[in-house]
Amino acid sequence: MDQITDRTTVNGKKSRSRVLEMSINGETHEITVKPRVMLLEAIRDKIGLTGTKDGCESGTCGACTVLVDGQPTLSCISLAVENEGKDIRTVEDLADGDNLNFLQEAFLDQGGTQCGFCTPGMLMSATALLEKNPKPTRDDINKALEGNLCRCTGYNSIVDSILQASDQGVKPRLL
Amino acid sequence: MQPLPNFQYLEPETIHEAAKLLMDSGTQSMVISGGTDMLPSMRQGIFSPDVVISLQAIPHLRDVEWDDTEGLKIGPLATLRSLETNAEILQHFPVIAEAAHAVGSPQLREMATVGGNICLDTRCYYYNQSENWQACDQECLKLGGETCKAAPSGRAKKCFAVFSADLAPVLVALDARITLLSARGERHVDLREFYTGDGAAPHVKAPDEILTSVLVPKQMAGIFGVYQKYRIRNSIDYPIAGVALTLRLNGPDKSAKKLVKDVCLVISGVASKPLVVKKIPPLLNGKALDDALIEEAALLAKKAALPLANTGGERAHRKQMIYEFTKKAFEQAINNGSQIS
Numbered sequence: 001m002d003q004i005t006d007r008t009t010v011n012g013k014k015s016r017s018r019v020l021e022m023s024i025n026g027e028t029h030e031i032t033v034k035p036r037v038m039l040l041e042a043i044r045d046k047i048g049l050t051g052t053k054d055g056c057e058s059g060t061c062g063a064c065t066v067l068v069d070g071q072p073t074l075s076c077i078s079l080a081v082e083n084e085g086k087d088i089r090t091v092e093d094l095a096d097g098d099n100l101n102f103l104q105e106a107f108l109d110q111g112g113t114q115c116g117f118c119t120p121g122m123l124m125s126a127t128a129l130l131e132k133n134p135k136p137t138r139d140d141i142n143k144a145l146e147g148n149l150c151r152c153t154g155y156n157s158i159v160d161s162i163l164q165a166s167d168q169g170v171k172p173r174l175l
Numbered sequence: 176m177q178p179l180p181n182f183q184y185l186e187p188e189t190i191h192e193a194a195k196l197l198m199d200s201g202t203q204s205m206v207i208s209g210g211t212d213m214l215p216s217m218r219q220g221i222f223s224p225d226v227v228i229s230l231q232a233i234p235h236l237r238d239v240e241w242d243d244t245e246g247l248k249i250g251p252l253a254t255l256r257s258l259e260t261n262a263e264i265l266q267h268f269p270v271i272a273e274a275a276h277a278v279g280s281p282q283l284r285e286m287a288t289v290g291g292n293i294c295l296d297t298r299c300y301y302y303n304q305s306e307n308w309q310a311c312d313q314e315c316l317k318l319g320g321e322t323c324k325a326a327p328s329g330r331a332k333k334c335f336a337v338f339s340a341d342l343a344p345v346l347v348a349l350d351a352r353i354t355l356l357s358a359r360g361e362r363h364v365d366l367r368e369f370y371t372g373d374g375a376a377p378h379v380k381a382p383d384e385i386l387t388s389v390l391v392p393k394q395m396a397g398i399f400g401v402y403q404k405y406r407i408r409n410s411i412d413y414p415i416a417g418v419a420l421t422l423r424l425n426g427p428d429k430s431a432k433k434l435v436k437d438v439c440l441v442i443s444g445v446a447s448k449p450l451v452v453k454k455i456p457p458l459l460n461g462k463a464l465d466d467a468l469i470e471e472a473a474l475l476a477k478k479a480a481l482p483l484a485n486t487g488g489e490r491a492h493r494k495q496m497i498y499e500f501t502k503k504a505f506e507q508a509i510n511n512g513s514q515i516s
């Protein structure tokens with residue numbers, strides 16, 4: 001950890017790598033990164049979890065959404081160094097091995113995923129919503145997903161997926 | 176992924192240490208709060224500080240508290256999401272929660288801070304572009320070039336990049352005061368005086384100053400406030416026309432006879448600063464609102480708005496939206512008249 005000793009002295013253009021202990025999906029990963037590395041790059045390229053998607057890289061599309069201490073966060077515009085010591089959850093946290101969780105199953109049942117590029121971000125925003133509000137209304141869901149763009153589904157099937165997952169009378173469509 | 180330029184990253188643990196580091200590292204250093212504004216720009220190569228100073232390790236900068244003598248104190252690192260749900264804000268200044276809620280998307284509000292919103296960089300089609308795009312033409316004024324490409328003449332020596340924040344105009348309308356700290360000392364600035372109107376240097380904060388606190392004065396508590404926003408996509412975009420209105424309606428009777436007091440109208444997204452429409456208070460203070468007066472006020476606001484074709488939306492339409500929102504804001508004030516004094 002000696003890289004961190006010059007934390008608070010100005011040192012020209014030096015941007016030393018740092019060893020970070022990142023808690024991802026309950027596991028601690030030690031990675032060495034420059035300060036400029038984004039949380040998204042750390043998760044995908046350093047840790048190798050490629051479920052989180054790299055979309056617009058500018059905070060607009062939500063494909064890179066992960067949960068940081070339970071809150072949906074855009075990993076493409078958040079520095080990895082700022083997330084050390086925080087509890088980070090990615091889409092890989094949802095399934096148990098090959099068994100998808102109830103929310104992922106509902107997305108399959110409703111056709112809530114087509115090309116699938118937006119899906120990891122959608123699932124994480126939806127997970128945060130359901131943890132705070134187990135029975136969200138259609139309007140609550142629309143609001144919670146405002147920062148997640150989908151080019152394929154037209155959104156209705158995604159909203160239905162979340163209604164199904166929260167056990168609010170929406171039945172599986174595809175069986 | 177397009178990598179960011181390299182920088183040294185510092186995490187001071189006190190605000191004075193941060194101020195000293197900022198001073199020591201000279202003009203090539205920047206403070207980072209939520210990073211939602213500066214990191215996308217750094218990725219595009221618009222600027223590349225040598226040193227980035229995080230405020231996250233400094234305690235109490237996220238605090239929001241009500242002080243019985245002074246008013247509402249907001250720490251610069253308070254997230255916009257935290258303002259949306261803060262009990263003191265909902266009680267004394269619900270319009271702050273309304274404006275915070277109008278920003279970006281849920282993820283952005285979770286990350287975005289008050290300090291970053293106040294110090295937001297101005298935006299322009301000719302400025303917020305990648306290095307490759309920039310390389311195709313001469314640099315614009317804000318990037319160090321000679322002239323502003325957004326100005327209709329193409330030869331203006333003033334930068335017309337747009338101030339595009341939602342919370343800042345509401346804080347201006349609420350007469351907020353900010354504290355700026357540097358290794359040279361501390362000063363208080365009225366937020367209204369903070370903005371210059373020059374897109375290239377939008378505010379008077381010196382490079383070595385840190386915004387350490389926002390105060391919304393106690394006298395403003397309970398004032399009626401409303402914020403209206405127009406944007407391309409309702410779920411994520413910056414405002415391309417915004418109207419913040421605060422006022423009191425005083426009088427014994429039902430709404431019609433109530434007299435306007437302390438009115439302030441601020442428009443956003445249509446100039447290089449949150450623009451206070453100065454002719455509104457002399458027009459309305461001491462008078463009872465009626466359709467003709469509201470029409471006159473809306474026309475004044477529309478006239479004050481000078482949008483250029485350098486951000487989303489069509490110019491005439493954005494001006495018209497300022498007019499419509501101003502009318503709507505006053506109508507809301509009247510409808511709420513029975514609840515305000």
Ligand SMILES: Cc1cc2nc3c(=O)[nH]c(=O)nc-3n(C[C@H](O)[C@H](O)[C@H](O)COP(=O)(O)OP(=O)(O)OC[C@H]3O[C@@H](n4cnc5c(N)ncnc54)[C@H](O)[C@@H]3O)c2cc1C
Nearest residue numbers: 059208209210211212213279287288290291294340341386
């Ligand atoms: C897709 C997208 C949509 C957006 N939509 C909106 C919108 O609708 N409305 C809106 O208002 N904004 C919008 N924003 C802009 C931004 O998210 C917010 O304005 C936010 O509040 C900025 O805060 P921050 O903490 O992330 O700023 P940062 O990026 O951390 O900082 C912004 C600037 O302020 C300076 N700064 C920050 N804190 C301090 C401080 N304490 N002292 C001195 N200087 C400081 C930084 O050096 C930098 O120059 C959007 C951004 C994105 C990417």
Ligand code: FES
Nearest residue numbers: 055056057062076
């Ligand atoms: S990749 Fe992060 S918001 Fe699009």
Ligand code: FES
Nearest residue numbers: 114115150151152
């Ligand atoms: S499923 Fe293709 S973008 Fe949403």
